[in-house]
Amino acid sequence: MIKNDQPKDKIIDVARKLFASRGFEATTTRMINKAAGISEGALYYHFPHGKQEILDTIVQQGIESRVSLLAVSLTNSTTVTDIETQMMTLFDQLWQAFQSETSYQSFIITIRERMLLSDEQSHWLIDAIQQIQARLSQAFQNVEKLALNDSQAADNLAMIVMSIFQKVLYDELLIKNQRRLSADVRERVRQQIHFLLAPIQTTTN
Amino acid sequence: MIKNDQPKDKIIDVARKLFASRGFEATTTRMINKAAGISEGALYYHFPHGKQEILDTIVQQGIESRVSLLAVSLTNSTTVTDIETQMMTLFDQLWQAFQSETSYQSFIITIRERMLLSDEQSHWLIDAIQQIQARLSQAFQNVEKLALNDSQAADNLAMIVMSIFQKVLYDELLIKNQRRLSADVRERVRQQIHFLLAPIQTTTN
DNA sequence: GTCTATAATAGGATAGAC
DNA sequence: GTCTATCCTATTATAGAC
Numbered sequence: 046m047i048k049n050d051q052p053k054d055k056i057i058d059v060a061r062k063l064f065a066s067r068g069f070e071a072t073t074t075r076m077i078n079k080a081a082g083i084s085e086g087a088l089y090y091h092f093p094h095g096k097q098e099i100l101d102t103i104v105q106q107g108i109e110s111r112v113s114l115l116a117v118s119l120t121n122s123t124t125v126t127d128i129e130t131q132m133m134t135l136f137d138q139l140w141q142a143f144q145s146e147t148s149y150q151s152f153i154i155t156i157r158e159r160m161l162l163s164d165e166q167s168h169w170l171i172d173a174i175q176q177i178q179a180r181l182s183q184a185f186q187n188v189e190k191l192a193l194n195d196s197q198a199a200d201n202l203a204m205i206v207m208s209i210f211q212k213v214l215y216d217e218l219l220i221k222n223q224r225r226l227s228a229d230v231r232e233r234v235r236q237q238i239h240f241l242l243a244p245i246q247t248t249t250n
Numbered sequence: 251m252i253k254n255d256q257p258k259d260k261i262i263d264v265a266r267k268l269f270a271s272r273g274f275e276a277t278t279t280r281m282i283n284k285a286a287g288i289s290e291g292a293l294y295y296h297f298p299h300g301k302q303e304i305l306d307t308i309v310q311q312g313i314e315s316r317v318s319l320l321a322v323s324l325t326n327s328t329t330v331t332d333i334e335t336q337m338m339t340l341f342d343q344l345w346q347a348f349q350s351e352t353s354y355q356s357f358i359i360t361i362r363e364r365m366l367l368s369d370e371q372s373h374w375l376i377d378a379i380q381q382i383q384a385r386l387s388q389a390f391q392n393v394e395k396l397a398l399n400d401s402q403a404a405d406n407l408a409m410i411v412m413s414i415f416q417k418v419l420y421d422e423l424l425i426k427n428q429r430r431l432s433a434d435v436r437e438r439v440r441q442q443i444h445f446l447l448a449p450i451q452t453t454t455n
Numbered sequence: 456g457t458c459t460a461t462a463a464t465a466g467g468a469t470a471g472a473c
Numbered sequence: 474g475t476c477t478a479t480c481c482t483a484t485t486a487t488a489g490a491c
Contacts, residue, residue, distance in 0.1 A: 069275075070274075070275030070276045071275045073466065075466080083476090085476085085478085087475050089468065095467065157362050159425070171425055201446075204414075205413075205414060209410060209413045212416045212420075216376055221373070233409065240407065240410070244449040245449055289457065290458085291456095291460095291486090292457055294486065
């Protein structure tokens with residue numbers, strides 16, 4: 046994360062912080078100006094359309110950054126030694142995409158100000174989750190160790206895994222306002238994954 | 251739902267609608283006055299502390315109403331004929347708690363304006379879900395048909411079931427702004443529940 | 456208990472100098 | 474490209490008549 050000292054980036058940076066902590070409507074242009082160390086007029090030079098344009102820029106940047114972070118790699122191999130471990134790696138990668146202050150803030154803003162955004166902008170998380178889910182389902186089908194009857198079963202398994210992950214994301218980030226992943230929460234996820242996968246693994250481990 | 255015509259209730263009613271659709275900060279007292287058909291001064295007679303007091307009242311009422319709606323009944327019997335059916339009934343009950351316009355609106359407000367609320371107020375959903383989860387775990391242990399090794403397993407199963415439900419609630423209500431439960435979404439939940447329970451049911455059906 | 460009128464302030468946005 | 478000064482409107486909240 047290169048801190049660009051250009052005023053435009055500075056404005057985005059302080060505005061993101063303010064929008065995340067106080068909300069878009071409660072943040073005034075004067076607050077942004079003061080925090081960015083610029084004057085009343087300068088803001089409208091960089092963002093002629095004012096506050097809304099700053100919001101759009103923040104949301105758009107955030108989505109782009111997370112989309113690339115969420116392009117997770119799943120080893121499609123049939124010789125996976127530990128599927129559970131791989132699932133936890135996937136979970137950690139997912140969590141990682143919301144770890145940096147910037148990611149976290151723009152995530153909060155994107156969810157909370159959804160009525161000010163386009164459907165496209167507010168649906169990004171569901172879309173991203175669905176894409177990972179599809180690739181997860183594919184990966185499950187290629188794992189011979191799993192006793193899955195058909196592609197429908199793989200779909201269901203992938204959906205359940207993503208539900209477990211997503212519940213944690215929503216609860217911790219959105220409701221509890223908790224950016225750090227506690228060992229406790231992670232352990233509970235691990236146990237659920239273990240419980241879920243154990244009965245459908247073939248006995249020849 | 252008795253529509254009370256008292257001005258105080260009318261104010262709460264229109265404010266809830268406005269807060270849900272436009273957000274708290276973007277809603278002015280003038281909008282509320284106009285929509286409620288009262289004058290500038292009347293609002294401050296009923297709510298001396300202004301907008302924030304209205305918000306608190308709405309959130310508090312919403313939590314109380316949902317807490318009672320979420321006091322779901324689980325038949326603790328060991329002779330359950332169809333556990334899957336019972337899970338779907340639970341899901342429908344859960345969904346029902348957010349179905350009425352009033353419930354839906356105050357839910358949206360409670361999540362979105364969480365920075366203006368106390369931790370207690372914003373944690374209610376997680377707490378409610380956890381309570382249902384605990385009773386669900388207990389119920390699972392009492393069902394002989396399920397091949398659950400220990401209480402830990404029942405906990406995990408209950409957590410996974412609630413994750414499946416909660417993901418749907420968040421996605422549909424919060425992100426998609428979709429209050430009606432589509433048959434498609436419900437069917438996907440049913441399949442996941444089936445997939446989850448099938449392998450751990452004893453063969454002697 | 457509800458009204459009208461208005462005070463006091465803060466909001467977004469712009470003009471024009473430098 | 475950045476500043477100061479300011480316009481215009483909207484905001485919350487109150488005073489005082491009825």
